[in-house]
Amino acid sequence: MVGIIIAVVLVVVAIAVLAASIRVVRQATAVVVERLGKYSKTLDTGVHFILPLVDRTLPAISMKERVADFKPQPVITKDNVTMQIDTVVYFQVTDAKLFTYGVERPINAIENLTATTLRNIVGELELDETLTSRDTVNAKMRTILDEATDPWGIKINRVELKNILPPHDIQEAMEKQMRAERERREQILRAEGEKKAKVLIAEGEKESIVLQAEADKQRTILAAEAEKAKLVAEAEGTAKAIELVNKAAPNAAYVTLQGYEALKVLANGQSTKIIVPSEIQNVAGLFASLKETLTEVPQTSQGKSKDKSKE
Numbered sequence: 001m002v003g004i005i006i007a008v009v010l011v012v013v014a015i016a017v018l019a020a021s022i023r024v025v026r027q028a029t030a031v032v033v034e035r036l037g038k039y040s041k042t043l044d045t046g047v048h049f050i051l052p053l054v055d056r057t058l059p060a061i062s063m064k065e066r067v068a069d070f071k072p073q074p075v076i077t078k079d080n081v082t083m084q085i086d087t088v089v090y091f092q093v094t095d096a097k098l099f100t101y102g103v104e105r106p107i108n109a110i111e112n113l114t115a116t117t118l119r120n121i122v123g124e125l126e127l128d129e130t131l132t133s134r135d136t137v138n139a140k141m142r143t144i145l146d147e148a149t150d151p152w153g154i155k156i157n158r159v160e161l162k163n164i165l166p167p168h169d170i171q172e173a174m175e176k177q178m179r180a181e182r183e184r185r186e187q188i189l190r191a192e193g194e195k196k197a198k199v200l201i202a203e204g205e206k207e208s209i210v211l212q213a214e215a216d217k218q219r220t221i222l223a224a225e226a227e228k229a230k231l232v233a234e235a236e237g238t239a240k241a242i243e244l245v246n247k248a249a250p251n252a253a254y255v256t257l258q259g260y261e262a263l264k265v266l267a268n269g270q271s272t273k274i275i276v277p278s279e280i281q282n283v284a285g286l287f288a289s290l291k292e293t294l295t296e297v298p299q300t301s302q303g304k305s306k307d308k309s310k311e
Helices: 002-021 096-101 106-122 127-132 134-152 168-248 252-267 278-310
Strands: 022-025 029-035 038-043 046-049 055-057 065-069 073-076 082-093 154-165
Touching (some): 022 029, 029 096, 082 134, 096 134
Antiparallel strands (some): 022 046
16 A cells, blocks of 8 residues: 555656646747756747756746837926927837846836937927927937847837927917918918919900900901902992993983983082082083973963964
8 A cells, every 4th residue: 555655646746747847838928947046048939848846937928019108208308398298119029038137127127218318319309399300209219229128138119209298388379379370371372362363353354355356356357358348349330330331332412311310419418519510511501491492382382372362
């Protein structure tokens, strides 16, 4: 029985020792092993065997990227404006040994280093530059922090200024300045709009005047061409009529009659003076003689009839 108990105890001890000698490391983690209080090795992902009672494993260290959101820090700018700035740091453990033995409380060390670096960088900038140069400040801080944390086995991937909070009076002054700038831009835009509108109206009026002048010019040209065509047609008609009259060889009576018709046209006009050619005067005298002759003929006929009645 004693032998059986001893065997069972030995088996249990062997199982316990075997279980203690096996260490499983999870993905994206690393385990530091110390042998008799001294650094021995770093266990990566997988199954590992260690010497029980000789080797001691420290808590697993995450190798994933981490985010540290630090509380606002008072920072004084170059123009003596105190404001609150809080930062966000993205970092990752690259060496578990350095992270374990490099610095005490690494997160606290990164926070203090971030605060001092931020004060140094912003202290060289004025307020306006600080508000408009976030990318520059972020890049400088990342470079400085990455170099400073290399001995700690930490890599700084990114640094961001989360909030920049100037004093209340400064914020009011900035808001007033921004409001004044917006009003100035509004007035400039309105003035430019009115200017463009006036220019467009003037150009439209100018084009309208030019087009009206062109239309009047074309109308005048067309009217002149029409008048010219009319005169040419009348002249051609007159020439044709004269040619036909000449071909017909008119006698003196026809020419005299035409002169009389022209005289009637002149008499119907509004002229106060009429110059009558001598030929037309002769025609008038001829008509007067004819009138007297026609008047004497009836009187002669009446005298003869009276003589006959006396007889």
